[in-house]
Amino acid sequence: MLPQALAIPALLLLILLFILSVALLLNPKEHKNGRKYPPGPKPLPIIGNLHQLGKLPHRSMHELSKKYGPVMSLKLGKVPTIVISSPETAELVLKTHDIVFASRPITQASKYICYDSKGIIFTEYNSYWRNMMKLCMFELLNMPKVQSFAPLRREEVGLFVESLKKSAASREVVNVSEKIGDVVENTVHRMIWGKFDDKFGVKQLARDVLLLMGVLDLGDYIPWVGAFDLQGLVRRFKKAHKKFDEVLEIIIKDHEASARLTDQKSVQSIDFVDILLSHMHQSKDKHAITKTNIKAILLDIIIGAVDTTIMSVDWNMAELIRHPRVMKKLQDELKNVVGMGRMVEEADLPKLPYLDMVMKETFRLHPPAPLLPPRECTEDITINGYFIAKKSRVLVNSWTLGRDPKMWSDNFEDFYPERFHNTDIDSHGHNYQFLPFGSGRRRCPGMLLGLTTVPFLLAQLVHCFNWELPPGVSTDDMDMTEEFGLTTPRTQNLLAIPTYRLIKKVN
Numbered sequence: 001m002l003p004q005a006l007a008i009p010a011l012l013l014l015i016l017l018f019i020l021s022v023a024l025l026l027n028p029k030e031h032k033n034g035r036k037y038p039p040g041p042k043p044l045p046i047i048g049n050l051h052q053l054g055k056l057p058h059r060s061m062h063e064l065s066k067k068y069g070p071v072m073s074l075k076l077g078k079v080p081t082i083v084i085s086s087p088e089t090a091e092l093v094l095k096t097h098d099i100v101f102a103s104r105p106i107t108q109a110s111k112y113i114c115y116d117s118k119g120i121i122f123t124e125y126n127s128y129w130r131n132m133m134k135l136c137m138f139e140l141l142n143m144p145k146v147q148s149f150a151p152l153r154r155e156e157v158g159l160f161v162e163s164l165k166k167s168a169a170s171r172e173v174v175n176v177s178e179k180i181g182d183v184v185e186n187t188v189h190r191m192i193w194g195k196f197d198d199k200f201g202v203k204q205l206a207r208d209v210l211l212l213m214g215v216l217d218l219g220d221y222i223p224w225v226g227a228f229d230l231q232g233l234v235r236r237f238k239k240a241h242k243k244f245d246e247v248l249e250i251i252i253k254d255h256e257a258s259a260r261l262t263d264q265k266s267v268q269s270i271d272f273v274d275i276l277l278s279h280m281h282q283s284k285d286k287h288a289i290t291k292t293n294i295k296a297i298l299l300d301i302i303i304g305a306v307d308t309t310i311m312s313v314d315w316n317m318a319e320l321i322r323h324p325r326v327m328k329k330l331q332d333e334l335k336n337v338v339g340m341g342r343m344v345e346e347a348d349l350p351k352l353p354y355l356d357m358v359m360k361e362t363f364r365l366h367p368p369a370p371l372l373p374p375r376e377c378t379e380d381i382t383i384n385g386y387f388i389a390k391k392s393r394v395l396v397n398s399w400t401l402g403r404d405p406k407m408w409s410d411n412f413e414d415f416y417p418e419r420f421h422n423t424d425i426d427s428h429g430h431n432y433q434f435l436p437f438g439s440g441r442r443r444c445p446g447m448l449l450g451l452t453t454v455p456f457l458l459a460q461l462v463h464c465f466n467w468e469l470p471p472g473v474s475t476d477d478m479d480m481t482e483e484f485g486l487t488t489p490r491t492q493n494l495l496a497i498p499t500y501r502l503i504k505k506v507n
């Protein structure tokens with residue numbers, strides 16, 4: 001018999017143990033080996049929680065996280081996956097423990113299309129990635145380099161405005177999304193290859209690659225689907241890669257030949273291929289840059305730059321047309337700062353605070369990469385009290401962060417750029433409720449370029465033209481549904497009629 005003094009605590013302990021065991025039986029995942037695992041919906045055999053992703057996984061995960069919390073566990077096929085859904089936990093992953101989450105999983109697409117993951121985006125975190133990132137940051141995407149391409153952007157945007165002016169003169173309905181796509185593609189491709197006539201169809205090949213990269217590849221989650229190529233994707237990946245590679249070879253050979261012919265190219269005509277070729281085989285160690293590395297970087301730059309920029313400008317225009325008050329306020333700012341006699345110059349951008357707020361508000365509601373490209377955890381770690389095993393895939397739901405009512409107040413669903421007024425929230429990745437370019441070591445290296453191209457193009461569209469929807473279409477009819485892929489564009493193209501509004505001839 002237990003002494004009376006101990007009997008009551010022992011009984012209490014027994015009751016407690018019983019309650020705990022029942023709780024563990026009901027939710028066996030949450031505690032194992034003394035570890036507390038993140039909660040999440042129960043996975044099915046083989047597919048795990050794949051069936052719960054729906055057409056728009058960021059939205060499905062948003063709904064699930066309301067029930068399971070900001071560190072949620074899913075099993076995608078056989079891949080343990082953690083979804084991060086609050087600014088506090090995002091900070092733990094992207095700042096406090098950044099190095100543990102700085103790797104990316106290798107996917108079939110990155111293996112077969114992106115030169116066995118030899119670029120930047122889909123590369124594991126290691127000395128190879130650090131070297132490639134350094135090369136990109138110092139040689140291609142730093143501020144002086146971004147500025148050196150300003151004349152190119154100005155020329156392409158000038159052509160873009162001229163073509164819209166023609167449509168305006170004939171009151172044509174313009175496919176604004178397509179036009180934005182063209183000007184962004186022209187700008188990015190010219191920066192990469194220089195002025196070219198695209199006789200090999202590299203733009204279309206790049207489009208094919210971008211489309212394939214966005215397909216949900218079940219082989220990444222259920223190995224036998226990949227091994228037997230049941231979706232037929234591996235065949236398509238290899239075919240797209242081969243075609244793209246053949247054209248790249250020709251373009252690179254062309255550049256090598258012209259480099260031999262002309263010792264000195266003018267600074268303005270130097271493109272990314274020239275810059276990268278000048279670094280080829282410079283060092284003798286394992287980090288020497290080879291032609292394959294160059295091709296992989298060029299492809300990753302296309303993957304990183306094209307669709308993100310197009311969809312950013314497109315969503316901005318769609319939101320502005322839906323919100324005439326905001327459009328008018330932005331046009332007034334442009335009128336006051338730039339005047340009605342000329343187009344916007346890049347030098348004007350820092351003097352346009354409302355334009356900056358509009359762009360941020362669009363990024364908040366429509367982040368181009370709503371789940372950020374996946375990270376992979378490189379060691380066992382505990383986040384917010386939850387154990388996360390090495391090799392888990394980690395998704396930061398940037399779309400949810402932009403809708404956190406604690407951070408953005410109850411009107412978080414509204415398009416209201418003024419919410420950024422008098423705040424120090426910027427796009428650089430240290431405000432964890434707002435991560436359009438990600439954060440930490442893997443933050444977007446093209447951020448400066450993106451933060452120049454997007455507002456420059458947008459400002460031009462808004463300053464040079466008034467926009468109205470086609471006859472019979474009202475703002476309520478605008479379909480704002482998203483499509484999930486590598487980025488998250490609108491499913492419908494934006495159609496509108498421009499009216500030219502500048503007074504003098506465009507300079």
Ligand code: HEM
Pocket residue numbers: 120121122133141300301304305306308309312368369372373435436437438439440441442443444445446447449450451454
């Ligand atoms: C509006 C434009 C853009 C947006 C919104 C955007 C967004 C992003 C995001 C969210 C990431 C993932 C960051 C993370 O995991 O923390 C990323 C990565 C990346 N972006 Fe961008 N991006 C844009 C433009 C560009 C441009 C113009 C380039 C290149 C010229 C570029 C190249 C890359 C690359 C190479 C990575 C991979 C970085 C790594 O994994 O180490 N991006 N971008």
